[in-house]
Structures are given as C-alpha cells and as structure tokens.
Amino acid sequence: GAGVSQSPSNKVTEKGKDVELRCDPISGHTALYWYRQSLGQGLEFLIYFQGNSAPDKSGLPSDRFSAERTGGSVSTLTIQRTQQEDSAVYLCASSTRYLAETQYFGPGTRLLVL
Amino acid sequence: KQEVTQIPAALSVPEGENLVLNCSFTDSAIYNLQWFRQDPGKGLTSLLLIQSSQREQTSGRLNASLDKSSGRSTLYIAASQPGDSATYLCAVLPFVGGGADGLTFGKGTHLIIQP
Numbered sequence: 684g685a686g687v688s689q690s691p692s693n694k695v696t697e698k699g700k701d702v703e704l705r706c707d708p709i710s711g712h713t714a715l716y717w718y719r720q721s722l723g724q725g726l727e728f729l730i731y732f733q734g735n736s737a738p739d740k741s742g743l744p745s746d747r748f749s750a751e752r753t754g755g756s757v758s759t760l761t762i763q764r765t766q767q768e769d770s771a772v773y774l775c776a777s778s779t780r781y782l783a784e785t786q787y788f789g790p791g792t793r794l795l796v797l
Numbered sequence: 798k799q800e801v802t803q804i805p806a807a808l809s810v811p812e813g814e815n816l817v818l819n820c821s822f823t824d825s826a827i828y829n830l831q832w833f834r835q836d837p838g839k840g841l842t843s844l845l846l847i848q849s850s851q852r853e854q855t856s857g858r859l860n861a862s863l864d865k866s867s868g869r870s871t872l873y874i875a876a877s878q879p880g881d882s883a884t885y886l887c888a889v890l891p892f893v894g895g896g897a898d899g900l901t902f903g904k905g906t907h908l909i910i911q912p
Contacts, residue, residue, distance in 0.1 A: 687840075731898065
C-alpha cells in the first residue's frame with residue numbers, strides 16, 4: 684500500500700513569505716507527527732495529532748508555526764513570515780492509533796528560505 | 798529533558814565485517830526505542846522497534862538490544878554489505894505525556910561499508 688506522502692518535495696521561498704507543507708498519512712493511521720531535520724540540530728519533534736483531537740503545540744519552535752489536521756487525515760504545517768533559520772527538511776510520520784507503535788516516515792519537504 | 802547520544806558519529810569498515818552501533822539515553826522512562834536508517838536525500842526507514850518490556854529484536858542480519866535500566870541500546874549488523882551504507886538513527890519515545898509526544902532522536906551514526 685501507499686506510504687506517507689508529502690508535498691511539495693522541495694520549496695524555495697523568500698524571507699518573510701508564508702509556506703504550507705502538506706502530509707498525507709498512511710490510510711487508517713490515526714496518529715500523525717511532524718518533525719524537523721536541520722543541519723547541526725538533528726531531528727526534532729514539532730507536533731503530534733491523534734485523530735481529531737486538539738494537538739499539544741508546545742513543541743513548535745515559535746508562534747509563526749501552526750499545524751492543522753482536517754478530517755483526521757491530511758495535515759498541513761504552515762510557517763508564517765519565514766526566516767532563514769526555518770530552512771530544514773520537514774518530515775511527517777504516521778502510526779496506528781496505538782501511540783507506541785512504529786512510526787512510518789514520509790520523504791520530507793526540503794525548505795530553503797532565501 | 799531526554800537526551801540521546803550515538804557513538805560513533807561515523808564508521809567505515811570493509812565489507813563482510815560484523816559491527817555494533819551504540820545508543821545511550823538519559824531517562825529510562827520510555828515506551829519504546831526505534832532504530833532507523835536514512836539514505837542521503839531520503840526519509841527514514843524503520844528497522845527495529847523494541848518495547849520497553851523487551852530486551853531485543855531481530856530482523857534478518859540486524860539485532861537490536863535494549864538495557865533500559867542503564868539507558869543503552871546497541872544495533873548489531875552481521876556480515877555487512879555495501880548496501881548497508883547509510884546513517885543510522887536511534888530514537889526513544891518518552892513515557893512522560895502518555896506517549897502522546899514525539900520521538901527524541903540521536904544525531905546518528907554515518908556508516909560506510911567499503912566494497
């Protein structure tokens with residue numbers, strides 16, 4: 684079956700612009716995670732969704748970041764007024780409803796802020 | 798705050814050798830530990846998941862062990878092949894938050910298998 688998909692695969696934007704990143708989880712997976720991988724920082728957790736429940740936003744790096752999940756499936760991560768330090772690979776993962784199960788990762792979106 | 802450390806940061810060995818990658822974590826209150834591989838420009842591929850109540854998991858030439866009390870895990874790769882060349886990442890799912898949190902990752906071991 685299809686894995687986790689993300690779009691776009693690459694995004695180049697100018698400082699100050701808003702960007703939207705999309706994640707489509709594996710069908711039937713109710714848990715969805717966003718991570719960021721940047722040089723020197725490694726992989727860091729951003730936010731998690733379980734079904735339609737409101738997420739804990741405390742892992743987001745600043746209030747310019749927001750995420751939503753519509754209908755318990757597709758999720759979008761929005762970065763407003765992008766800064767150069769936002770340049771990174773944004774990875775999405777999903778897992779079954781049981782949170783302690785294997786997380787399956789998408790290929791990521793490479794964001795470059797000029 | 799949970800911290801995950803991987804040693805070595807990089808490793809280069811001839812094909813056919815058995816090798817061990819190390820991972821340590823500071824807080825033993827975890828749900829599970831996962832090993833991933835990441836190929837250049839690609840996402841992460843899950844290799845093995847060890848629940849906190851388990852001691853080891855095996856898949857093919859890979860064997861991962863977990864000693865939760867000492868905060869350590871090892872990934873053993875038998876009879877290494879050039880196709881094993883990748884970055885290997887260790888990650889733990891913390892218990893705090895009821896598992897409703899993300900994985901905490903190490904910075905990875907960059908492995909090169911020389912043909």
